[in-house]
Amino acid sequence: MQKFIDRRGRVWIVDIDNTTLRRVKTLTDVRLLDAIDGDLINRLATDPLLLGDVLFAICKPQADQQDVDDEAFAEGLAGDAIDEACKAVVDALVAYFPESRRRLLRKAADKQRMIETRGLEAIERRLDDPNLVDSIVSDLEQKLGVPMSNASSSNSPVSSESTQDHSPSAN
Secondary structure, X not given: OEEEEOOOOOEEEEOOOHHHHHHHHHHHOOOHHHHOOOOHHXXXXXXXXXXXXXXXXXXXXXXXXXXXXXXXXXXXXXOHHHHXXXXXHHHHHHHHOOHHHHHHHHHHHHHHHHHHHHHHHHHHHHHHOOOHHHHHHHHHHHHHOOOOOOOOHHXXXXXXXXXXXXXXXXX
């Protein structure tokens, strides 16, 4: 059995069996068995609202015992509790399946975590780039047709005063 601690300090056991699968499907219309060959693991990892709904359905018997409704349950899901809860759901799903499928699901879950980690690292590297702001502003100015702040004066229109003919024959 897996567990996580929400930000209110409540401990929730995440255990998946056939009854849990039915309850989750009834309450959320999510088929946890789609984790095998679908994108459910990715959806749970990237959608905290979906994760919260699925988790509440999984933990509903415990929540009922503690007089915790879905709103109070959801209030406990924020910050690091979201990551812990997601890991608990994925690990409980892996544990539910027989060994032959468990290996595949474990591999899929591990790959998903690797993708998330590497993606976050790539984003962090990009955000740490000292030229990021200048690059974005430059791209924006170019798309909007705004003259660059460092553009030379030769791009400015010639004033009408400088184009007047001041020769004696013009009078």
